[in-house]
Amino acid sequence: MTEEVILLVEDSDVLRQGLKSLLEQEDYKVITGGNGVEALEKMEETTPDLILADILMPEMDGYELFEAVRGRSEWISIPFIFLTARRERRHILAGKRLGADDYLLKPISPEDLLTAIRSRLGRSQQLLLAQLQESYEASLIMLANAIEVRDPYTRGHVERVMNYAQTIAEYLGWSTNDIYTLRFGSILHDIGKIHISEQILRKEGTLTDEEWIEMKKHPEMGVELVQGIHYLDSSIPVILSHHERWNGSGYPHGLKGEKIPIMARIVAIADSFDAMTTERPYRKELTPEQAFNEVVSGSGTQYDPLMVDAFTHAWETDKITEIFLAFP
Numbered sequence: 001m002t003e004e005v006i007l008l009v010e011d012s013d014v015l016r017q018g019l020k021s022l023l024e025q026e027d028y029k030v031i032t033g034g035n036g037v038e039a040l041e042k043m044e045e046t047t048p049d050l051i052l053a054d055i056l057m058p059e060m061d062g063y064e065l066f067e068a069v070r071g072r073s074e075w076i077s078i079p080f081i082f083l084t085a086r087r088e089r090r091h092i093l094a095g096k097r098l099g100a101d102d103y104l105l106k107p108i109s110p111e112d113l114l115t116a117i118r119s120r121l122g123r124s125q126q127l128l129l130a131q132l133q134e135s136y137e138a139s140l141i142m143l144a145n146a147i148e149v150r151d152p153y154t155r156g157h158v159e160r161v162m163n164y165a166q167t168i169a170e171y172l173g174w175s176t177n178d179i180y181t182l183r184f185g186s187i188l189h190d191i192g193k194i195h196i197s198e199q200i201l202r203k204e205g206t207l208t209d210e211e212w213i214e215m216k217k218h219p220e221m222g223v224e225l226v227q228g229i230h231y232l233d234s235s236i237p238v239i240l241s242h243h244e245r246w247n248g249s250g251y252p253h254g255l256k257g258e259k260i261p262i263m264a265r266i267v268a269i270a271d272s273f274d275a276m277t278t279e280r281p282y283r284k285e286l287t288p289e290q291a292f293n294e295v296v297s298g299s300g301t302q303y304d305p306l307m308v309d310a311f312t313h314a315w316e317t318d319k320i321t322e323i324f325l326a327f328p
C-alpha cells in the first residue's frame with residue numbers, strides 16, 4: 001500500500017513539529033503549513049489523503065481553509081479534521097455546521113488522534129470503493145444496453161431483470177453484498193448475445209433448429225467473455241445457468257434442482273417474467289398478471305418453488321408491477 005499523506009496545518013511551531021513526528025512514526029507522510037494560505041500552496045503540489053487543521057491561525061484560519069478546500073471539486077471528499085484548543089461550544093458548532101468530519105480538542109492524546117485519523121481514512125476509502133462500484137455498474141449497464149440495441153424487442157430488459165431479481169433476493173433476506181453480486185449477474189446474464197447474429201436476434205417467426213442451437217450458445221459465450229476478469233467472476237453462475245430449469249430440462253447443462261446456482265434460479269424467474277411481458281418478434285406480450293400466473297404454474301418444473309414463493313410475495317405487495325411500470 002502506498003503511504004498515506006496527511007496535511008497538517010498548525011501555526012504553533014512546537015505543536016506542528018510534535019504532531020509531525022508523531023504521525024511520521026506511524027508511517028504517514030506528513031506535509032505541513034503554518035496557516036491556510038501555506039496549506040493551499042502545498043495542496044497544489046500534493047493532494048493529501050486527510051487534512052488536520054488548527055482553527056485560529058494568522059492570515060487564513062481553519063474555517064476559511066475548509067471552505068476553500070471544499071470549493072474545489074477534486075478536493076471535495078478529502079476528510080477534514082479540525083484541531084483546536086478552544087473548548088467553546090460555538091467553535092465546535094461552527095465546525096460541525098461547515099461539515100467538518102471531526103473536531104478534536106487540544107490537548108489530545110496520541111491514541112485519540114491516531115484513532116480519529118485511522119477511522120476517517122478508512123471511511124473515505126469505503127466511500128471511494130462505493131463510488132467505484134457505482135461507476136462499474138453504470139458502465140456495465142451501458143455495455144449491456146449496447147447489446148440490447150441489436151435486439152430491439154428487449155429494450156430495458158437488463159434493468160428490469162436486475163430489479164425483479166433484487167426484489168426476490170430482498171424477500172429472501174439477502175445481504176447487501178450478495179444482492180450486489182446478483183445485480184451484476186443480472187446485468188451481464190445475456191452478454192454472450194453479442195456473438196449471436198442479428199438475423200437470429202431479430203427474426204420474426206420461430207427459429208429453425210440450427211438457429212436454436214446457435215441461440216443456446218449464448219450462456220457459454222458469455223462466460224468466455226468475462227472469464228479472467230476478476231471483478232466479474234462472481235457473475236459467471238448467472239451467465240452460465242440462467243436458462244437451466246428446476247426439472248433438468250434447461251440448457252446448457254441440464255442441471256437439476258439445487259445443482260443450479262441459486263442466483264441463476266432467481267434470474268431465471270426475473271428473465272422469463274420480463275420476456276413474457278415484452279413483445280417479441282414471434283408473439284404478443286402477456287399482461288403482468290398472465291405472466292405472473294405462468295411463473296406460478298412453472299413452480300417445481302421450470303422454477304425453484306422457493307424462489308417462486310419469494311416472487312409471489314413481491315407480486316402481492318405490488319413490487320413487481322412497480323418495476324414493470326418504472327422501466328417501460
Ligand SMILES: [Fe+2]
Pocket residue numbers: 189190218242243
Ligand atoms: Fe439468456
Ligand SMILES: [Fe+2]
Pocket residue numbers: 157189190271
Ligand atoms: Fe435475458
